[in-house]
Amino acid sequence: MSAMDDDASLHSTRLGERLLRLIMSHSREGHGREKSGSRVLAYLWRLSGRETIGRLLFVAILAALCGTGVLFLLNAEAKETGNGSYSTLSAILFLALLVVYRTSQNSMIRNAASAIETALERKRKKVVGDVLQLSLRDIEAIGGLSLRDGISAHYGSLSQTVVPIIAGVESLLLLVFMFGYVLSLSVFAGVLTLIVVGLSVVGYVNRSKLMEAEMIAASAADARFRGLTDAIAGGVKELQLSVRRRLGLEAAIRETSVALANGRTSTAAHIAALISTATTISYMMAGAVVFLMPLVGGAGDSDISRIVIGVIFLLGPIGSVVQTSQQFATAQYALGAINAFEADVAARRAERTNVSADQSELQAADPPSRAFDTISMTGLSYVHAGTQSFAIEDIDLTLSKGEIVFLTGGNGSGKTTLLRVLTGLYPRANGVLSLNGEAVPTFPPQDYRELFSAVFADFYLFDRPFGLDDEEMSRFAEWLVKLGIRDKLGDDLEQLATEQLSTGQRKRVALALALAEARPILVLDEWAADQDPETRQRFYEEILPALRDEGLTIFAITHDEQYFHRCDRRIHMVEGRLVQGDRK
Numbered sequence: 001m002s003a004m005d006d007d008a009s010l011h012s013t014r015l016g017e018r019l020l021r022l023i024m025s026h027s028r029e030g031h032g033r034e035k036s037g038s039r040v041l042a043y044l045w046r047l048s049g050r051e052t053i054g055r056l057l058f059v060a061i062l063a064a065l066c067g068t069g070v071l072f073l074l075n076a077e078a079k080e081t082g083n084g085s086y087s088t089l090s091a092i093l094f095l096a097l098l099v100v101y102r103t104s105q106n107s108m109i110r111n112a113a114s115a116i117e118t119a120l121e122r123k124r125k126k127v128v129g130d131v132l133q134l135s136l137r138d139i140e141a142i143g144g145l146s147l148r149d150g151i152s153a154h155y156g157s158l159s160q161t162v163v164p165i166i167a168g169v170e171s172l173l174l175l176v177f178m179f180g181y182v183l184s185l186s187v188f189a190g191v192l193t194l195i196v197v198g199l200s201v202v203g204y205v206n207r208s209k210l211m212e213a214e215m216i217a218a219s220a221a222d223a224r225f226r227g228l229t230d231a232i233a234g235g236v237k238e239l240q241l242s243v244r245r246r247l248g249l250e251a252a253i254r255e256t257s258v259a260l261a262n263g264r265t266s267t268a269a270h271i272a273a274l275i276s277t278a279t280t281i282s283y284m285m286a287g288a289v290v291f292l293m294p295l296v297g298g299a300g301d302s303d304i305s306r307i308v309i310g311v312i313f314l315l316g317p318i319g320s321v322v323q324t325s326q327q328f329a330t331a332q333y334a335l336g337a338i339n340a341f342e343a344d345v346a347a348r349r350a351e352r353t354n355v356s357a358d359q360s361e362l363q364a365a366d367p368p369s370r371a372f373d374t375i376s377m378t379g380l381s382y383v384h385a386g387t388q389s390f391a392i393e394d395i396d397l398t399l400s401k402g403e404i405v406f407l408t409g410g411n412g413s414g415k416t417t418l419l420r421v422l423t424g425l426y427p428r429a430n431g432v433l434s435l436n437g438e439a440v441p442t443f444p445p446q447d448y449r450e451l452f453s454a455v456f457a458d459f460y461l462f463d464r465p466f467g468l469d470d471e472e473m474s475r476f477a478e479w480l481v482k483l484g485i486r487d488k489l490g491d492d493l494e495q496l497a498t499e500q501l502s503t504g505q506r507k508r509v510a511l512a513l514a515l516a517e518a519r520p521i522l523v524l525d526e527w528a529a530d531q532d533p534e535t536r537q538r539f540y541e542e543i544l545p546a547l548r549d550e551g552l553t554i555f556a557i558t559h560d561e562q563y564f565h566r567c568d569r570r571i572h573m574v575e576g577r578l579v580q581g582d583r584k
């Protein structure tokens with residue numbers, strides 16, 4: 001991207017950010033963003049003074065003026081035609097006004113929408129970057145659904161409102177100018193217009209709070225609904241085997257679906273009431289001009305027909321502005337949720353005392369220093385948050401270069417938790433963690449975490465071997481062959497289609513990836529559990545010893561009793577505490 005493109009993008013982003021702040025500044029409540037009317041006006045005034053918003057406003061005003069000019073010309077010409085005269089100049093002027101109207105309206109909507117989309121794109125890029133820096137504990141606390149909403153779904157709903165809102169703002173300006181025109185024709189009609197607009201605004205203000213509460217309820221129902229529908233694909237096997245389970249899920253989905261539909265219907269009902277009331281009052285306004293003005297007096301026949309045309313022209317913008325209110329409420333809700341998500345992510349990052357050090361390491365340590373001699377834990381503990389809180393406590397453990405250590409223990413004894421603290425994924429609560437005799441911060445930095453490669457029990461295979469250089473790619477290919485899985489993958493190892501592989505086969509790919517990285521410590525969580533007896537034997541009797549001979553340290557959780565003797569040291573866990581096991 002050239003410097004000019006960069007400048008343009010930055011400029012557009014700033015403009016978009018200001019427009020987004022404008023939408024939020026109007027908000028009455030929700031997500032802690034209340035502002036008084038006068039502050040909103042002051043804010044609007046400050047923003048309007050800025051060059052970019054000023055230019056947009058200028059184009060919007062130009063469009064609105066042209067729209068009003070069209071009405072003025074039509075009315076004036078209708079009167080002339082009624083008097084039997086015709087003006088070619090007026091016809092040309094009419095066409096010219098239409099062209100300017102179309103061009104300026106188009107430019108305003110396009111530029112404002114593009115600025116907002118650019119700002120949203122930057123916002124999303126930043127939050128994705130921030131989320132990727134969060135710790136495992138934070139990601140677990142936020143949860144998958146909220147992550148998807150905060151990074152994707154809310155942005156989608158916000159985007160859909162952008163063009164209607166900008167068009168609505170343009171209609172609002174058109175309304176102001178047309179109102180001026182109607183007022184110039186008749187004070188009575190002007191006052192009637194003011195009443196309609198005033199009633200619509202009061203209606204919107206009254207209903208928007210209720211609408212927001214219903215939107216929040218509908219959004220919660222939507223999240224529940226998406227969770228349940230995810231279970232259709234995730235639990236398809238279990239569902240196929242039990243009709244009762246299927247019926248149970250179906251009932252839960254139906255119940256949530258009703259709640260979702262009710263929430264959306266209530267919101268739609270508020271909007272419908274608003275639209276139909278505004279439309280009816282608007283027509284009443286036209287009727288009042290026709291039926292009441294002759295009684296009030298002061299206007300001739302031709303004046304009345306011009307006023308009626310003016311008033312009828314007002315109906316379009318009034319309807320458009322009222323309909324925009326729904327889009328506006330949706331945009332405020334989505335933007336509020338996006339900002340709340342961003343604030344949550346930022347607060348979690350700020351909680352990590354060594355964030356800045358961590359970031360600089362991320363940039364500077366490429367490749368990170370991977371010198372490893374020993375890792376020691378002394379009196380270390382970690383506590384899981386949540387209702388059934390579980391802790392690992394008083395962990396004293398030293399891992400040295402070139403040894404195989406097995407970790408055994410019953411289900412739920414804390415083995416995986418210990419593995420995650422060891423690899424720096426969870427910050428310890430107490431105790432000391434040291435690398436080569438030097439203390440490691442509570443939130444272990446990136447270059448500490450880069451000492452490990454791992455295949456976790458809940459490992460994830462990306463569809464590309466992200467982050468492997470050429471040398472690592474050829475090691476990856478070699479290990480795939482050694483683990484007997486190369487022929488199951490396509491010719492191009494840059495694309496890993498692994499969804500169709502069996503669990504044991506996918507674990508082999510994961511191990512090949514871990515070994516390709518050639519990190520000093522290999523961490524495995526029941527890797528052999530899904531392997532056939534032959535592979536399991538080769539794993540314990542050939543692969544692990546060969547890796548150790550190359551200087552690798554292996555820390556493996558295992559339940560394979562017949563191979564316990566294959567380690568240098570076995571440690572056992574009971575209820576979150578280490579119990580020294582049998583030595584080899």
Ligand SMILES: Nc1ncnc2c1ncn2[C@@H]1O[C@H](COP(=O)(O)OP(=O)(O)OP(=O)(O)O)[C@@H](O)[C@H]1O
Binds near residue numbers: 140385410414416
């Ligand atoms: N993210 C979490 N939040 C709250 N509690 C958790 C979390 N992860 C694990 N636990 C709890 O911590 C305890 C230990 O879990 P852990 O996975 O460490 O055990 P494990 O020894 O690896 O078990 P298994 O052999 O079954 O894999 C369990 O009671 C579990 O419910």
